[in-house]
Amino acid sequence: MTDSIDSNAPAPQLVAEEVLRGQGADLSGARRGRGWTNATWLTDELVIRVAAQPGTADLLREERLVRLLPREVGYPTIVDSGVTRGHEWVLTRRLAGENLEEVWPSLDHTDRSRALDQMWERARHIHRVDVAAAAPHARSRSPFFPETAGDVTTALDRLVKAGELNTSQAKGLGRSLERFWTALPGARKVLNHGDFCTPNTLWNNGEVVALLDFEFAVVAPVAIDLNEMAKMAFGPGDPEERAPLRDVVGRIVEATLDTAGGPDVLIGYSIMLEMWMLANELAADDPDEADRATAAAMLRAFAEEDGGYFAPLLAGLR
Template sequence: MVTAQETSGAGDADERPFIDVALVRDLLDSQFPQWSRLPLTPVLPGGSDHVIHRLGDELAVRLPRHRGAIGQAEKERDRLPGLAPRLPLAVPVPVAVGRPALGYPWPWAVTRWLGGEVATVEGLADSTEAARELAAFLRALQAVDPHAAGPAEVRETLADRDAATRAAIARAAGAFDAGATTALWDAALAAPAWSGPPVLCHGDFHTGNLLTTDGRLSAVIDFGSLGAGDPAVDLMVAFTLLSPRCATVFRTALGVDDATWLRGRGWALTSGLIAYTAYAADSPRIAAATTRQIRAALAGPGDLPPGDGGVRDALPV
């Protein structure tokens, strides 16, 4: 997920250090010589936040592309070893954190390699099994004391993203109806706030951070946005991956109330719009994914039918 802060420097040259195989090899050789003989292979296209290389058969090297991803290596090192045994899907447990060196300015990580393929709408959108597995993962994550491994980062709120979201609505007005997007955003901001204690949230729970093996969900990656807050943020997966029917299955399995679902639509909208305006012009892949996400948020897949307390009738669809 792109945060409001990340977009301000998304195109700045000094925010995007040059990273190639030679640099990664030199960093490994100088800091972790025990792995110097292992083959190193770029993983393409990689992620919007990290350049990724496979190291041998069992490891991966992940280097932040921009300042918005700084700190993820240390966060995952501190949090994921304790979380991994409590979650029903695999997560990328770090084995080492590298230091800035050789002109590369930020900490970077070596993690366990997770095999599989990135989840796709074509493969999983209509899978009720995947919808239930996603709900089970979030239930397990939310059951973990967010402060078990020390004070958890407090996640940003929808209100924190208001200015950036309205700016993105204006910038994307040629692609998405500004009246409809503004109406949904206003409704999400006005929805009753989360009344429970802050829970542990992945924070970037979307299709690109899910892996599959043999057509089934197998892993969740990229915990850089992990923190304590409103669980609505993790509902964005329903709008990036699932069909309307399976979004309803997901919502029912997770037991999401109307207000939380509406805030989840707001999270899907803001993250989709900000990513669209930052990356769509240069990446057809991101353009297609965020367009689907925004349209799904506007349509409200997974809303309960009238009579079940749904909010859909009050919003543009």
């Protein structure tokens, strides 16, 4: 961004420039941030997120939700929000730190384990938010998970037709998902972050200081967030990278799994998320082949109905 507003720039950038200029920000020092659903820019003191498309989006709803979060979550102070040129936007104070995904390769195993432990500790404060207060401002449903058993069957059929699963694998996944739907009513619902991962975590001076980006927050069993934690240590990938994380993740899962609905609910959410990931990559113009391969590997392993990649995690808990 520059000091002058470029009238030919995309609308989200024009919105960001107008809002930041109104705050007296140094536009020449602003840089583009991460994000795949919203456009983000950062100055030394401020962060602005702008909806990529005009009309009703998630940002103003998210703003109302995060005001309910306890300070232990670390969410940055909201400065202002609004709608400009038809695009929702939210302006916050910038917190010191770096995106955890970006610094992850530079961390040793001890730092990584500590990071996951601290991520979950902050997430626990999200899970304690009053559900009745949060529900009007959370998503009514997550886009990552089919709403009904029929929707799941349709999605599995599509993956078979695409050649990513065979009929036997689809049947195995279907049986696991039948167990999921049976167990689901007994799982207590909480507020989940809904996109709980290292890219939505801020790291500073060896500590997790904040969880960010709550646009996918949803009221559901805590297994939604717990699955993301389990996958970090037990999903496909280099065992030398994942194995050192298993002690801390194992303790987290052991302490949480009963309230999350048990193994069937955890595995069901994991299957559905990987189905969404795989379908999303299949439909992408420029698919991420690593994500595609990981999702396919997770699904084919779960199709064996022995816990898949989570079998070592669940072996001592069943």
